[in-house]
Amino acid sequence: MKLDRLLTMTMILINRKKVRAQELADLFDVSVRTIYRDVETLSFAGVPVVSQQGVNGGISLIDGYRMDKQILTKEELTSLSIALKSALTSYEDTHAKAVLEKLTGIADDKVKKSMDHVFIDLSPWGQNxxxxxxxxxxxxxxxxxxxxxxxxxxxxxxxxxxxxxxxxxxxxxxxxxxxxxxxxxxxxxxxxxxxxxxxxxxxxxxxxxxxxxAELPWDKAWQQPHNLVAITLSFDESIRTLVEETFGAEHIDNEKSIVQVSLPEDEWLYGFLLSFGNRIKLIDPPYLVDIVHKRAQEIVALYQETKGEK
Structure with a gap:
């Protein structure tokens, strides 16, 4: 654990000009005294780290100090940083933050710019x-x-x-x-x-x-043949792009504007089909048409009741 902390601290100091001891103590969940002992350890190991007291003080490295950057290629550094940044949009992970700090510390200016070429935000709209x-x-x-x-x-x-x-x-x-x-x-x-x-x-x-x-075990039960139903849908040409994105172009009969696909049948399927409103119409199988039709009628009845209460 101490070795990992020392390596991470070194990377942070390479990436930043100066860091306060208290900030490092909070990051690693240790005391300030432990941080100063780590500084001594780094110095004994040949890392040119210095500590300055006072209001503008902090811990830093001697200007010009660099570590070997051949551990990863530039492309690997970029890919890893993009993946870590994406993961951190969904949950807090101090380890991932520490690794990202290390990667940034050994990256040159060109790689740092490429790290911002792609950003995958996995968090929902509105920051849940x-x-x-x-x-x-x-x-x-x-x-x-x-x-x-x-x-x-x-x-x-x-x-x-x-x-x-x-x-x-x-x-x-x-x-x-x-x-x-x-x-x-x-x-x-x-x-x-x-x-x-x-x-x-x-x-x-x-x-x-x-x-x-790798076998996606959570998909197995959902995709069992006895859970799947073959459906046929007709769609409005105004949403062709949406239909292709949702169902895949290979399932579309372009001449007839029809989709033929197999999907697991449960409550999700009924709500999914209704979510397209009047832009998609279920054609087959008949029993499923009856279910969706009944759900649509129940929705209409609900709003009629609400309107009547006013």
């Missing part, structure tokens, strides 16, 4: 602070191998209390999930974080199970 806090809490629980408890709401509004062994945070599309072993169902489950309420660390330790993330 609660979601960011939840993701940070869950990430810590995964790292500490601590169970978490929460109330979980299904799409129908049914609430159940869950205790899970959190294994992996998953962002699929624009939605965040936690993939973990549910003690209530005795199997792995994928939980949508927006449906989780009162998330708490349960302070119950668990031993991480073997999971093969």
């Amino acid at each position: 602070v609660i979601l960011k806090e939840q993701i940070t809490l869950l990430k810590k629980a995964i790292e500490d191998e601590q169970c978490v408890s929460f109330l979980y709401s299904t799409a129908h509004g049914t609430m159940t209390k869950r205790l899970i062994e959190p294994h992996t945070l998953v962002q699929k599309g624009k939605v965040w999930y936690i993939y973990g072993y549910c003690t209530l169902r005795n199997s792995f489950r994928l939980f949508k974080i927006s449906r989780m309420k009162d998330i708490k660390e349960a302070f119950v330790c668990f031993e991480r199970k073997a999971v093969h993330l």
Whole structure:
């Protein structure tokens, strides 16, 4: 841990002209005295670090000091920094911040400019602070191998209390999930974080199970043949671009403006189809047309009731 702290401190000092001891102490969650002992250690190791007292004082390196920058290529430095910046838009991670500081410290001016050529903001519009806090809490629980408890709401509004062994945070599309072993169902489950309420660390330790993330295990149950339904949709040409982005151009009959695709059938599918309003019409299968038609009528009836109450 001390060696990692010393390396990170060196990178910070390379990247910044001067840093106050208290700032470093807060970053590493140690005392100011420990920071000054680290400064002595760096000096003994040949790193030209100096400390100045007073209002404008701080810890710095002698001008011109550089470290070997051949650890990573310029392209690798750029790719790593972009990935870390993107991750930090969704949750707090002091380790990721420290690594980013290291990368910036060994980058030359050209690489630093290229680091800003791409920025992937994974946070939702409006900066959902609660979601960011939840993701940070869950990430810590995964790292500490601590169970978490929460109330979980299904799409129908049914609430159940869950205790899970959190294994992996998953962002699929624009939605965040936690993939973990549910003690209530005795199997792995994928939980949508927006449906989780009162998330708490349960302070119950668990031993991480073997999971093969490259196989996307959370997709397997959803994409089983018995869960899929083949649907046919007609669409308005004014939203062709949106349709191609959503369903893929390979599923579109351009001459007839028709989409033919297989999707998992559940409450999500009904809401998904209705979200297009009158710009998409479900043609097949008939039983699904009846379900969507009924849902649309219920929506109309709801607003008619509201209008009648005024």
